[in-house]
Amino acid sequence: MRDRYSALALLRGGLTGNRGWKPAWRSPEPKPAYDAVIVGGGGHGLATAYYLASRHGMRKIAVLEKGWIGGGNTGRNTTIVRSDYYYPESAALFDHSVTLYEGLSRELNFNIMFSQRGxxxxxxxxxxxxxxxxxxxxxxxxxxxxxxxxxxxxxxxxxxxxxxxxxxxxxxxxxxxxxxxTVRHDAVVWGYARAADRLGVDIIQNCEVTGILRDPMTGAVSGVDTSRGRIATTRLGLAVAGHSSVLAEMAGFRLPLxxxxxxxxxxxxxxxxxxxxxxxxxxxxxxxxxxxxxxxxxxxxxxxxxxxxxxxxxxxxxxxxxxxxxxxxxxxxxxxxxxxxxxxxAQDSSPVLGRSPVPGVFLNCGWGGGGFKAIPAGGETFAHTIATGDPHPLTVPFSLDRFRELALVDEAAAAGIAH
Ligand SMILES: Cc1cc2nc3c(=O)[nH]c(=O)nc-3n(C[C@H](O)[C@H](O)[C@H](O)COP(=O)(O)OP(=O)(O)OC[C@H]3O[C@@H](n4cnc5c(N)ncnc54)[C@H](O)[C@@H]3O)c2cc1C
The missing domain is CATH 3.30.9.10 (D-Amino Acid Oxidase, subunit A, domain 2)
Structure with missing residues (x-):
């Protein structure tokens, strides 16, 4: 069966006993090295891998997921997508995300069931x-x-x-x-996974990252230890939601989360x-x-x-x-x-996006109870940061430095964000 989903493919599948459908993504063995490794197969990790491949032309990318993709918060959330945030910085990021969601079914060739019911x-x-x-x-x-x-x-x-x-x-x-x-949560995960896989991204499930390796001379990241062996990389994106502090500790720094x-x-x-x-x-x-x-x-x-x-x-x-x-x-x-x-x-209920104190390690975390709506924008901007090494213009206000500079984007106080 051809890879692209369409009414014609459905009809053909129906007429041929639905025997020709291929798995939506592969289950590859981990390779010894990748240009970029994303830890976390939730919406943010998979979207990041997809945008790295589709927008930045990178191919040797792996997403490492300790369980099954979408088994974290992305598969557990209440799927509300909105952009009613108070500060201009947040409004720009979250509204961009809603706009990306509006075109996502077409972009991914996967019905994400976005129901704009208000x-x-x-x-x-x-x-x-x-x-x-x-x-x-x-x-x-x-x-x-x-x-x-x-x-x-x-x-x-x-x-x-x-x-x-x-x-x-x-x-x-x-x-x-x-x-x-609302958007169907699994569809976001499956849609990004399938589209990323088609661009050559290796999605490796049941692969827990257990250590982060650093070059002893430069201190930069050099790879990860996983439950399925050691993988070398110089660009490591962490998109592990509630476990961000655990991964940060492996890299040797602490997060204000x-x-x-x-x-x-x-x-x-x-x-x-x-x-x-x-x-x-x-x-x-x-x-x-x-x-x-x-x-x-x-x-x-x-x-x-x-x-x-x-x-x-x-x-x-x-x-x-x-x-x-x-x-x-x-x-x-x-x-x-x-x-x-x-x-x-984080104390201001805003995300943390961008560089970490360890060269080559990048952060996508701090979404609290509201990061599902941000998956397309989070993935797109995070891919930009990993590919170029620089923050995306939309995420400059959400760097880790804001806690040192006390430039908080205090949505907790402003909009009382909970979901
Ligand atoms: C009950 C609930 C309701 C919510 N409702 C909403 C809502 O209505 N709207 C909204 O916008 N947001 C909502 N959220 C928040 C939203 O679900 C999250 O912000 C978003 O899904 C985070 O996506 P993610 O990809 O960063 O994390 P996740 O989907 O959690 O993915 C992270 C992945 O990292 C993996 N991982 C962790 N450690 C390791 C490791 N060492 N090695 C490899 N993999 C690892 C985990 O297994 C997990 O699959 C809700 C959250 C919850 C829990």
């Missing part, structure tokens, strides 16, 4: 309303498509929200981004009941409905640092209570699954 965030007090107005004005000045939503419109368009006269947190208004939406468990929940499947994403910062809840019908929801990260991919019960209770307060009719739906992923936060 996201509405409610305000529950006068103070929050004023705060939202300030955010919306700031974001619009940055070119992001935010709008305030008056109460009457919320009552009309989101009638399932809690408008009870005795509601504990009455809804007074809201803000909305219409271009926001903390890793926390962030939980997600899915209910039993329902007929379509929710055609958008709704969220409330005060209630610590956001929810959407997947194509399979389950309500996918989440909230804030667990309050202490941990590598346990379970999540704690009190946080689960808080998130579920938030959902029931927000949309009372959901109280009778049964929960199907709950899980957590390990996300890494």
């Amino acid at each position: 996201m509405m965030t409610t305000a529950h007090s006068r103070g929050e309303l004023d705060f939202q107005r300030r955010l919306v004005n700031g974001m619009r000045l940055n070119g992001v498509d935010l709008e305030t939503v008056p109460l009457a419109e919320i009552r009309r368009d989101y009638p399932y929200l809690n408008f009870a006269p005795d509601a504990r947190y009455p809804i007074l208004g809201g803000m909305r981004q219409k271009r926001a939406g 903390r890793s926390y468990a962030l939980q997600a929940f899915v209910t039993e499947p329902l007929k379509p009941v929710l055609d958008t994403i709704v969220s409330s910062s005060l209630l610590g809840i956001y929810v959407s409905q997947s194509d399979k019908g389950g309500l996918v929801f989440g909230g804030n990260a667990d309050p202490y640092a941990s590598y346990a991919q379970r999540g704690n019960i009190p946080t689960a209770e808080e998130v579920i209570a938030g959902l029931v307060e927000f949309i009372p009719s959901f109280s009778r739906i049964r929960l199907l699954r709950q899980w957590a992923g390990i996300v890494d936060y």
